Amino acid sequence: MTDTTMTIDKTKTDTQPAAPTKAEPDMPPAIKPAAERDPLRARIENFSFYYSNGFQAIKQVDMPILDRKITAIIGPSGCGKSTLLRSLNRMHDLYPGNRYEGKVILEPEGENLIGPEADPVLVRLRVGMVFQKPNPFPKSIYENVAAGLRVRGIKKRAVIDEAVETALRRAAIWDEVKDKLHGSAYDLSGGQQQRLCIARGLAPNPEILLLDEPTSALDPIATAKVEDLVQELSETVTIVIVTHNMQQAARISHRTAFMYLGEAIEFGDTNQIFTNPKHPRTESYITGRYG
Template sequence: MDASIPTKPADAHIDGPVRAHVVNLSFYYGEKQALFDVSFPIHDRKATALIGPSGCGKSTLLRALNRMHDLYPGNRYEGEVILYPEQINIVSPEVDPMLVRLKIGMVFQKPNPFPKPIYDNVAAGLWVRGIRKKSIVDERVEQALKQAALWDEVKDRLRTSAYGLSGGQQQRLCIARALAPDPEMLLLDEPTSALDPIATARIEELMAELAPSVTIVIVTHNMQQAARISSYTAFMHIGCMVEFDKTTTIFTTPKESRTQDYITGRFG
């Protein structure tokens, strides 16, 4: 896929294969513009963190990446998000949102398992895709639960309700649910904000384990978390992309003073 990557101004920060390219993306909630000309690359099989103060548009940006905004009327995208290797603009009105969501998985802020057995939760994404063969589904469910580091805790109670799990387990279940169909990219919207420190630590470990095999974009308001688990970091402020770079660079020698101020805790 390297060959198909176009040359864009943001290429200054590209140092590996890219899974998607966000190019001049603007987004409007009705009349209100929430994203302004955002551009950055999403590196293949690396974790990219989106950080910034509340209301900076980081969740809006993440939700745009699998067209969640299309569920509500009056929302509008401008610009492009090119997904490789297909080279399709996933925010184009001509591209069916469903197609985008089949390729890109999402984990939400609050654990949101279905009121169904654990097994059914993980298998949901497979069933939606028409995968019904029991042997395949069994195998993929087990694999996804192992990937999400949940298998040992739930293997004896797969038929019991997902609501019986703790908050941290539920969130790992949601990650397993998103991983089961083997998505091209995994989006996580502050996945640990509703969890205690121990559960948070488990999810962070999990991210580190997943990063070499899955492309991850994670929104977090916890800067230590961004520093621990991501290879690249984008800092956003009032709907604009202020700075994008390697995580180590952002946290040690940021170019922008606003980034510096936010990271050192002077605002936000």
């Protein structure tokens, strides 16, 4: 096990008495903290989420989000992956009655993104989101990318022009759209629309970019372009991606979290998770025994 690998295993030391019985697999101990050499961008601490009907979808999750790394969240359908992801930028606030517990601390500022003092609108600008299906606004390509900048109160055209171009370049779509910026975003292909949505999320210069199954609606060629883009972006922005595609998680992520029934069962280096999982539920999922 390397210094950067964090799993739910308990490690015995010389000073610890031996446990009288073996821990049940369904009762994982707390996830270990990240190694000091891996700087954090956020810390999810004892986090739970309840829908307005009282259903608890996320249960006491602890998870480090490493700075300028790709963290993949995997697990079977209905395990809470997307629910957790949408909690990180307060998307659930759009529906009354939903409730958070615990903390999501943005580092190094130490701000609690789900605290009552945090403005959900500003949180969504600092923690951008790209959804499963491309969802461009019914506006021009330019106005799609400029939307977040206008919410931030930026009005100078020269500043917006520069930010739009920068975001489109970072999303690897500038050369394809630079001559039709004022044309409809709906005229783009599916893959282009998804990269436009990534540019829209990047324009306000977020600290974290969330990707919820960003390639599930795309063909293999468009998927490869988005995966290459995500890996390139991770050099400058922290990325958290939810995916059902385990091969995709293995290809592009640095760390992987496995979730089951709303709990974070195991978290660690992606190679370790896929080749030497420590928890039996993780191994069962990785080997295809259920999903």
